[in-house]
Amino acid sequence: MAAAAAAGQVDADTFRRLYPDDYLRKFVEQGLRPDGRPLAAARPTSIGLGAVSTADASALVKVGSTTALAGVKCEVVPALPEAPDAGRLAVQVEMAPLCSATARPGRPSEAAQVLTEQLGALLSSVVDARQLCIDAGKAAWAVYVDIYVLDADGSLHDACLLAALAALSSLRLRAVSIDESGRVQTGAAAQQQQQGEQLAGQQERQLALSCLPVSSTCGLYRGRLLADPTAEEEPLLEAQVTAVLDESGAVLGFSAGGTAAVSQAVVVQCLEAAKMRGKEVRAMLQQALQQAGLAADAAAP
Amino acid sequence: MERTDGRSAGQIRTVRCERGLLTRADGSAQWTQGGTSCLASVTGPTQSYASSKEDAERATVDVVFRPRSGLAGAQERQHEAVIRRACEAVIVAALHPRALIQVVVQVVSDDGGVLACALNAACAALLDAAVPLRTLCAAVSAAQAEADGGLLLDPTAAEEAAAAATATFAFLPLLAGGGGGGQDGTGSSDGLQLLTSQTRGRLSTDQLLDMMEAAKQGADRLAAFMQQSARQAAGPLAQ
Numbered sequence: 001m002a003a004a005a006a007a008g009q010v011d012a013d014t015f016r017r018l019y020p021d022d023y024l025r026k027f028v029e030q031g032l033r034p035d036g037r038p039l040a041a042a043r044p045t046s047i048g049l050g051a052v053s054t055a056d057a058s059a060l061v062k063v064g065s066t067t068a069l070a071g072v073k074c075e076v077v078p079a080l081p082e083a084p085d086a087g088r089l090a091v092q093v094e095m096a097p098l099c100s101a102t103a104r105p106g107r108p109s110e111a112a113q114v115l116t117e118q119l120g121a122l123l124s125s126v127v128d129a130r131q132l133c134i135d136a137g138k139a140a141w142a143v144y145v146d147i148y149v150l151d152a153d154g155s156l157h158d159a160c161l162l163a164a165l166a167a168l169s170s171l172r173l174r175a176v177s178i179d180e181s182g183r184v185q186t187g188a189a190a191q192q193q194q195q196g197e198q199l200a201g202q203q204e205r206q207l208a209l210s211c212l213p214v215s216s217t218c219g220l221y222r223g224r225l226l227a228d229p230t231a232e233e234e235p236l237l238e239a240q241v242t243a244v245l246d247e248s249g250a251v252l253g254f255s256a257g258g259t260a261a262v263s264q265a266v267v268v269q270c271l272e273a274a275k276m277r278g279k280e281v282r283a284m285l286q287q288a289l290q291q292a293g294l295a296a297d298a299a300a301p
Numbered sequence: 302m303e304r305t306d307g308r309s310a311g312q313i314r315t316v317r318c319e320r321g322l323l324t325r326a327d328g329s330a331q332w333t334q335g336g337t338s339c340l341a342s343v344t345g346p347t348q349s350y351a352s353s354k355e356d357a358e359r360a361t362v363d364v365v366f367r368p369r370s371g372l373a374g375a376q377e378r379q380h381e382a383v384i385r386r387a388c389e390a391v392i393v394a395a396l397h398p399r400a401l402i403q404v405v406v407q408v409v410s411d412d413g414g415v416l417a418c419a420l421n422a423a424c425a426a427l428l429d430a431a432v433p434l435r436t437l438c439a440a441v442s443a444a445q446a447e448a449d450g451g452l453l454l455d456p457t458a459a460e461e462a463a464a465a466a467t468a469t470f471a472f473l474p475l476l477a478g479g480g481g482g483g484q485d486g487t488g489s490s491d492g493l494q495l496l497t498s499q500t501r502g503r504l505s506t507d508q509l510l511d512m513m514e515a516a517k518q519g520a521d522r523l524a525a526f527m528q529q530s531a532r533q534a535a536g537p538l539a540q
Contacts, residue, residue: 113378120375121501241498251504254468257386261473261494267513271506 021236028224035064035230042216042228042277047162047288049170056174059166063159064230067151070163072171076134076184077142087132087140091120093147093160100152100231112149115160119147122244122253123164126209134176134202139184141173143207154230155217157242162214166285168207170292175204211246214281215253216274218243220262225269227277241266243274247282304453304460306335313441313455313519318421318530320429326405328430332422334455336412339419341426346400354401359394362402366419369408380406380416384423387440387471387497391424393433402432413458414442416469416499421523428531437527438496439520440471443512445504452512454519466502468509470495470516474524493517 016023016034027034037043043064052058055071077088093115097105108116123145132141145167147160174186219229219237229237239258245251251271256262308314314335323329326342349355354363364385366377388404404426406419420440427434444456444464453460461467473494495513504512 110378110382113375114382117375117379125503246503249506251500251506251509252502254498254500254504254509256495256498257383258496259386259390261390261496263495264493264510264513267493267495267510271509 020232024233024236025222028221028226033226034232039224040227040273042280043230045162045281045284047166047284049166049288049292055167057167057171059163059170061159061163061166063155063162063228064153065151066153066155066159066230067149068156068159068163069148069150070160070167071146071148072167073144073146074171074173075142075144076139076176076186079133079135079137079140083129084137085133086129087134088142089120089124089127089129089132089145090142091123091145091147091164092116093119093149095149095152099149103152111156115147115156118157118253118255119160119164122161122213123168125252126165126211126213127168127207128210131208132173135178139176139178143168143171152231154232154234155228158215158217158228161244162281162285165209165212165214166288169209169212169285170289171207173202173205173207176202211248211250211252212282212285213244213246213252214274214278215242215244216270216277217241218270218273220258220260220266225266225273227273241270243270245271245274245278247278249275306457310451311454311515311519313522314457316523316526318425318527320425320530320534326426326430328426328428328432330422330425330429331409332418332425333409334414334418334421335457336410337414337418338409339406339415339422340409341404341406341419341422343402343404343423343426343430343432345402345430346397346432347403349399349401355399356394358398360392360397360400360402362388362392362394362404364388364423365403365405367405367407369411380419383416383469383471383497383499384420387420387438388423388427390496391434391436391438391473392427393435396433402427411458413456413461414469416440417442417455417471420469420471420497421527425527425530428527429534436473437524438471439474439524439527440469440497441516441519441523442467442469443516444468445502445508445512452508452515454515464502466500466504466508468498468500468504468512468516470499470513470520471497472517472520474517474521 046062048060051060052071056074057072060069093112095103095112097103177185218241219226220239238260239262241256244253317333319331323342328343331340354361364381366380404423417440424438444453445466447465
């Protein structure tokens with residue numbers, strides 16, 4: 001290693017850029033992280049509901065400087081013949097070039113596609129598709145959840161899932177009415193029409209979520225676990241473990257990967273950490289919903 | 302518990318591994334587990350086709366996962382990411398700076414557990430291509446049956462569809478004659494050596510840990526088979 005660094009001729013910021021691994025190691029040996037956190041602490045998290053006024057529901061989530069914006073758009077679509085009593089939920093994660101130095105314009109990156117796939121599978125078990133049915137065999141809701149990563153500073157899965165969950169739990173499906181000719185009306189007009197005539201359709205209602213999963217990512221670095229790693233720490237980690245647990249402690253997703261193998265003790269530690277983090281985040285979400293006047297019975301812990 | 306194909310819950314389907322099927326690749330292997338089969342080819346270490354894929358200190362691994370039919374979508378990209386990370390973990394990448402090792406996996410038939418089969422095929426193909434490996438990697442899929450049903454190892458597509466949760470795990474297995482997990486000091490005393498995990502569906506934490514334990518045992522058996530088949534292929538050289 002550079003003699004200059006040892007002689008103290010290099011300032012901290014240069015050292016950080018030249019020897020990122022040594023830089024992180026020196027912190028971790030002291031039981032700290034470069035941003036001042038203890039090893040097991042997540043970054044400060046905030047949830048802002050209704051950030052986008054043109055969407056049916058939206059949420060802006062910040063975990064440290066990682067920022068994810070989720071928007072939900074609902075549309076009435078004809079029911080699919082193969083699933084007449086079910087609606088559709090489509091999840092899409094977008095990582096625009098502005099989110100990090102490594103993101104490129106053009107085709108969606110592998111990271112974005114992997115997130116899309118993981119969150120799509122997760123959210124389909126949170127939202128029962130039969131709930132999105134309006135009139136069996138005729139009409140159903142298609143709910144599009146678009147998640148935009150505005151700042152990719154590590155642990156994207158956690159922030160994206162929380163943003164999607166916050167947006168979905170604040171979603172109210174508008175009133176719908178369908179007349180004999182199949183004309184669909186939504187919103188206030190539909191409500192009036194429904195009262196006047198006996199039309200097929202539904203009143204405005206809240207979307208009920210079957211559970212509130214919270215994701216927690218931990219990184220393994222030189223035998224120690226770092227909770228909620230940043231983009232600076234992520235490439236230096238030997239392995240990354242993401243556990244998704246719901247309020248009853250059930251595991252909805254457990255993904256691990258890296259260049260080193262993970263022991264059972266680490267698996268148990270990560271599950272434990274995810275449980276603690278889940279409690280904290282769900283309380284935060286509950287508070288955000290209450291502030292927005294949207295506290296739902298279904299979302300109660 | 303009896304399964305429709307007569308296996309016990311912890312039994313893996315009949316495994317077959319054929320090597321060197323493709324003449325234009327540096328190494329190839331077809332890995333078959335019951336009705337699921339994947340063909341993997343390895344090219345490299347070779348020159349990188351794009352400078353953005355080069356790493357000055359180690360070889361990069363590029364994985365292409367081709368579904369049985371149709372175009373590759375988000376799910377295939379996820380499989381690629383999983384296989385790439387597992388390959389990176391077993392390849393001694395520092396031996397070939399700036400080089401590229403390309404792994405292509407083609408699904409031949411899919412009857413459940415396709416990701417595990419693809420991971421095993423990729424590892425067998427790396428062995429066939431004589432890419433320097435630190436150890437082997439072996440993958441096993443598992444399913445948790447609905448309600449109070451038990452745990453099924455290496456489920457078929459029908460069993461996967463009926464399950465409450467499915468998972469794929471890859472491990473650095475314990476190998477006969479040294480080698481294997483824990484070599485590099487990052488290992489552990491409990492010897493789980495979990496390299497990759499992907500789960501879908503709802504599980505309790507105990508079910509997850511039981512699943513990992515059962516899958517680990519299955520992976521050790523698969524790795525022993527992989528090692529044996531490599532020895533056979535090497536013929537007199539191995540003696």
